[in-house]
Amino acid sequence: MAHQISDETIEYVGILAKLELSEEEKEQAKADMAGMLDYIDKLNELDTEGVEPLVHVFDTTNVFREDEVTETDEADSLLANAPGVKNGMFRVPRTVEG
Secondary structure, three states: OOOOHHHHHHHHHHHHHHOOOOHHHHHHHHHHHHHHHHHHHHHOOOOOOOOOOOOOOOOOOOOOOOOOOOOOOHHHHHHOOOOOEEEOOOOOOOOOOO
């Protein structure tokens, strides 16, 4: 492992994450973090010149379309089915005591 994680770093990360770690867990966390940093270093060795950044792993296309009005105002026919109508709206029983 090329990276050495200090005890202070583990303590600080534990405080930020609100974790209480035992000494064994701290040692495991140090090893895990060092492994992650080593892996990142390995990824940094890759030649990515000319590689387009990905927004998503899978090929996606824009699914948006232009808005088109397909229906007309049918308020009158909808209100015809209402048990009660007042001022062009459904009339319902009061549910809040006033």
